[in-house]
Amino acid sequence: MESNAFVKELETFKAERLIPIVGAGRTSIADGAGGDPQVLLEIALANEISVSELAALWIPTTAEVDVKLAFARQAGDEAGHFQLVADRLTALGVDVAAFAVPPENPLFRYLKSLTSTVERIAAGLVTLESIAYGVNENFMALCESRGDTETVRIYREYIQPDERAHQELGQRLLAKYATTPELQAIARATVVKVLEIAEAGRAQAATRLGTACFPGC
Numbered sequence: 001m002e003s004n005a006f007v008k009e010l011e012t013f014k015a016e017r018l019i020p021i022v023g024a025g026r027t028s029i030a031d032g033a034g035g036d037p038q039v040l041l042e043i044a045l046a047n048e049i050s051v052s053e054l055a056a057l058w059i060p061t062t063a064e065v066d067v068k069l070a071f072a073r074q075a076g077d078e079a080g081h082f083q084l085v086a087d088r089l090t091a092l093g094v095d096v097a098a099f100a101v102p103p104e105n106p107l108f109r110y111l112k113s114l115t116s117t118v119e120r121i122a123a124g125l126v127t128l129e130s131i132a133y134g135v136n137e138n139f140m141a142l143c144e145s146r147g148d149t150e151t152v153r154i155y156r157e158y159i160q161p162d163e164r165a166h167q168e169l170g171q172r173l174l175a176k177y178a179t180t181p182e183l184q185a186i187a188r189a190t191v192v193k194v195l196e197i198a199e200a201g202r203a204q205a206a207t208r209l210g211t212a213c214f215p216g217c
Protein backbone atom coordinates (compact mmCIF):
# COMPACT_ATOMS: atom_id res chain seq x y z
CA MET A 1 0.00 0.00 0.00
CA GLU A 2 1.15 3.55 -0.68
CA SER A 3 2.58 4.74 2.62
CA ASN A 4 0.38 7.83 3.13
CA ALA A 5 -2.70 5.67 2.57
CA PHE A 6 -1.24 3.12 5.00
CA VAL A 7 -0.79 5.75 7.72
CA LYS A 8 -4.33 6.99 7.19
CA GLU A 9 -5.71 3.47 7.48
CA LEU A 10 -3.57 2.81 10.55
CA GLU A 11 -4.97 5.96 12.21
CA THR A 12 -8.55 4.73 11.70
CA PHE A 13 -7.61 1.31 13.06
CA LYS A 14 -5.85 2.85 16.08
CA ALA A 15 -8.74 5.23 16.82
CA GLU A 16 -11.09 2.23 17.13
CA ARG A 17 -8.69 0.43 19.46
CA LEU A 18 -8.36 3.56 21.62
CA ILE A 19 -12.10 3.71 22.35
CA PRO A 20 -12.06 1.24 25.31
CA ILE A 21 -8.96 2.86 26.83
CA VAL A 22 -10.30 6.42 26.67
CA GLY A 23 -13.86 5.25 27.38
CA ALA A 24 -12.79 3.68 30.70
CA GLY A 25 -11.68 7.09 31.95
CA ARG A 26 -14.95 8.70 30.89
CA THR A 27 -16.90 5.99 32.72
CA SER A 28 -14.92 6.69 35.88
CA ILE A 29 -15.73 10.41 35.66
CA ALA A 30 -19.42 9.65 35.08
CA ASP A 31 -19.39 7.29 38.08
CA GLY A 32 -17.80 9.96 40.28
CA ALA A 33 -14.70 7.79 40.84
CA GLY A 34 -12.18 10.58 41.18
CA GLY A 35 -8.92 9.42 42.71
CA ASP A 36 -6.59 11.54 44.83
CA PRO A 37 -5.58 14.68 42.84
CA GLN A 38 -1.98 14.60 44.08
CA VAL A 39 -1.57 10.91 43.27
CA LEU A 40 -2.92 11.49 39.75
CA LEU A 41 -0.42 14.30 39.11
CA GLU A 42 2.37 12.05 40.41
CA ILE A 43 1.34 9.47 37.81
CA ALA A 44 1.77 12.20 35.20
CA LEU A 45 5.27 12.84 36.58
CA ALA A 46 6.16 9.15 36.30
CA ASN A 47 4.83 8.92 32.74
CA GLU A 48 6.55 12.10 31.53
CA ILE A 49 9.96 11.08 32.86
CA SER A 50 9.56 7.54 31.53
CA VAL A 51 8.80 8.74 27.99
CA SER A 52 11.60 11.28 28.16
CA GLU A 53 14.05 8.51 29.10
CA LEU A 54 12.71 6.18 26.43
CA ALA A 55 13.07 8.75 23.66
CA ALA A 56 16.56 9.67 24.92
CA LEU A 57 17.54 6.00 24.91
CA TRP A 58 16.60 5.75 21.24
CA ILE A 59 18.54 8.83 20.05
CA PRO A 60 22.02 7.28 19.73
CA THR A 61 20.78 3.96 18.32
CA THR A 62 18.56 5.39 15.56
CA ALA A 63 20.45 5.94 12.31
CA GLU A 64 17.97 8.16 10.44
CA VAL A 65 18.75 11.76 11.39
CA ASP A 66 15.18 13.07 11.16
CA VAL A 67 13.93 10.28 13.45
CA LYS A 68 16.86 10.79 15.81
CA LEU A 69 15.90 14.48 16.03
CA ALA A 70 12.24 13.60 16.58
CA PHE A 71 13.23 11.49 19.61
CA ALA A 72 15.51 14.27 20.84
CA ARG A 73 12.67 16.76 20.60
CA GLN A 74 10.31 14.34 22.34
CA ALA A 75 12.83 13.70 25.15
CA GLY A 76 13.17 17.46 25.73
CA ASP A 77 9.43 18.18 25.53
CA GLU A 78 8.56 15.39 27.97
CA ALA A 79 11.20 16.71 30.39
CA GLY A 80 9.46 20.09 30.08
CA HIS A 81 6.11 18.45 30.86
CA PHE A 82 7.65 16.83 33.94
CA GLN A 83 8.79 20.28 35.11
CA LEU A 84 5.37 21.85 34.49
CA VAL A 85 3.60 19.14 36.48
CA ALA A 86 6.26 19.26 39.21
CA ASP A 87 5.80 23.03 39.52
CA ARG A 88 2.04 22.53 39.76
CA LEU A 89 2.46 19.95 42.53
CA THR A 90 4.79 22.33 44.37
CA ALA A 91 2.16 25.08 44.12
CA LEU A 92 -0.31 22.60 45.63
CA GLY A 93 2.03 22.13 48.58
CA VAL A 94 3.55 18.80 47.57
CA ASP A 95 7.26 18.12 48.21
CA VAL A 96 8.34 17.05 44.72
CA ALA A 97 11.90 16.35 45.91
CA ALA A 98 10.47 13.26 47.59
CA PHE A 99 9.21 11.92 44.23
CA ALA A 100 10.91 8.69 43.20
CA VAL A 101 10.66 7.24 39.69
CA PRO A 102 8.65 4.00 40.00
CA PRO A 103 10.13 0.73 38.75
CA GLU A 104 9.85 0.00 35.03
CA ASN A 105 6.42 -1.33 34.05
CA PRO A 106 5.69 -3.93 31.30
CA LEU A 107 4.84 -1.20 28.76
CA PHE A 108 8.20 0.54 29.03
CA ARG A 109 10.00 -2.82 29.21
CA TYR A 110 8.43 -3.68 25.84
CA LEU A 111 9.08 -0.24 24.35
CA LYS A 112 12.76 -0.34 25.35
CA SER A 113 13.10 -3.72 23.62
CA LEU A 114 12.21 -2.25 20.21
CA THR A 115 15.21 -1.96 17.91
CA SER A 116 13.96 -0.94 14.47
CA THR A 117 13.13 2.59 13.41
CA VAL A 118 9.65 1.74 12.14
CA GLU A 119 8.75 -0.04 15.39
CA ARG A 120 10.00 2.88 17.45
CA ILE A 121 8.07 5.47 15.44
CA ALA A 122 4.89 3.36 15.52
CA ALA A 123 5.18 2.69 19.25
CA GLY A 124 6.70 5.79 20.82
CA LEU A 125 5.42 8.62 18.67
CA VAL A 126 2.28 7.33 16.94
CA THR A 127 0.68 5.13 19.61
CA LEU A 128 1.96 6.20 23.01
CA GLU A 129 1.31 9.84 22.15
CA SER A 130 -2.23 9.20 20.97
CA ILE A 131 -3.02 7.29 24.16
CA ALA A 132 -1.56 10.19 26.14
CA TYR A 133 -3.60 12.77 24.26
CA GLY A 134 -6.86 10.87 24.79
CA VAL A 135 -6.40 10.11 28.47
CA ASN A 136 -5.13 13.63 29.18
CA GLU A 137 -8.36 15.06 27.73
CA ASN A 138 -10.27 12.99 30.30
CA PHE A 139 -7.92 14.07 33.07
CA MET A 140 -8.50 17.72 32.14
CA ALA A 141 -12.27 17.18 32.31
CA LEU A 142 -11.83 15.69 35.79
CA CYS A 143 -9.66 18.63 36.93
CA GLU A 144 -12.19 21.07 35.46
CA SER A 145 -15.02 19.37 37.37
CA ARG A 146 -12.98 19.79 40.58
CA GLY A 147 -12.28 23.46 39.91
CA ASP A 148 -8.55 22.91 39.29
CA THR A 149 -8.44 25.32 36.35
CA GLU A 150 -4.68 25.89 36.65
CA THR A 151 -3.87 22.24 35.91
CA VAL A 152 -6.33 22.36 33.00
CA ARG A 153 -4.57 25.48 31.67
CA ILE A 154 -1.15 23.84 31.83
CA TYR A 155 -2.40 20.83 29.87
CA ARG A 156 -4.34 22.91 27.36
CA GLU A 157 -1.64 25.49 26.67
CA TYR A 158 1.55 23.44 26.87
CA ILE A 159 1.28 19.68 27.27
CA GLN A 160 -1.51 18.71 24.88
CA PRO A 161 -0.22 20.76 21.90
CA ASP A 162 3.15 18.99 22.30
CA GLU A 163 1.57 15.52 22.56
CA ARG A 164 -0.41 16.21 19.41
CA ALA A 165 2.70 17.47 17.62
CA HIS A 166 4.63 14.33 18.64
CA GLN A 167 1.86 12.15 17.26
CA GLU A 168 1.72 14.08 13.97
CA LEU A 169 5.49 13.96 13.65
CA GLY A 170 5.25 10.19 14.09
CA GLN A 171 2.64 9.95 11.34
CA ARG A 172 4.87 11.89 8.90
CA LEU A 173 7.91 9.77 9.74
CA LEU A 174 5.93 6.55 9.44
CA ALA A 175 4.73 7.63 5.98
CA LYS A 176 8.37 8.20 5.03
CA TYR A 177 9.82 4.96 6.40
CA ALA A 178 7.03 2.32 6.38
CA THR A 179 7.24 1.95 2.63
CA THR A 180 7.00 -1.82 2.07
CA PRO A 181 4.28 -4.35 2.95
CA GLU A 182 6.71 -5.96 5.41
CA LEU A 183 7.45 -2.70 7.22
CA GLN A 184 3.77 -1.77 7.26
CA ALA A 185 2.91 -5.13 8.82
CA ILE A 186 5.57 -4.55 11.48
CA ALA A 187 4.20 -1.05 12.20
CA ARG A 188 0.66 -2.34 12.54
CA ALA A 189 1.67 -5.23 14.81
CA THR A 190 3.60 -2.78 17.00
CA VAL A 191 0.59 -0.48 17.33
CA VAL A 192 -1.55 -3.47 18.36
CA LYS A 193 1.01 -4.64 20.92
CA VAL A 194 1.43 -1.20 22.52
CA LEU A 195 -2.33 -0.75 22.80
CA GLU A 196 -2.73 -4.23 24.32
CA ILE A 197 -0.05 -3.74 26.96
CA ALA A 198 -1.21 -0.18 27.72
CA GLU A 199 -4.83 -1.27 28.11
CA ALA A 200 -3.90 -4.08 30.51
CA GLY A 201 -1.54 -1.83 32.48
CA ARG A 202 -4.05 0.97 32.77
CA ALA A 203 -6.80 -1.45 33.87
CA GLN A 204 -4.51 -2.75 36.61
CA ALA A 205 -3.59 0.78 37.71
CA ALA A 206 -7.29 1.75 37.69
CA THR A 207 -8.03 -0.99 40.25
CA ARG A 208 -5.23 0.30 42.47
CA LEU A 209 -6.23 3.98 42.11
CA GLY A 210 -9.99 3.58 42.24
CA THR A 211 -10.33 5.44 38.92
CA ALA A 212 -9.49 4.82 35.26
CA CYS A 213 -9.15 8.56 34.73
CA PHE A 214 -5.44 9.35 35.13
CA PRO A 215 -3.01 11.15 32.86
CA GLY A 216 -0.53 9.73 30.36
CA CYS A 217 2.70 11.34 29.19
Ligand SMILES: [Fe+2]
Nearest residue numbers: 129162163166
Ligand atom coordinates in the same frame (compact mmCIF):
# COMPACT_ATOMS: atom_id res chain seq x y z
FE1 LIG B 1 4.66 13.42 24.08
Ligand SMILES: [Fe+2]
Nearest residue numbers: 048078081217
Ligand atom coordinates in the same frame (compact mmCIF):
# COMPACT_ATOMS: atom_id res chain seq x y z
FE1 LIG C 1 4.28 14.61 27.79
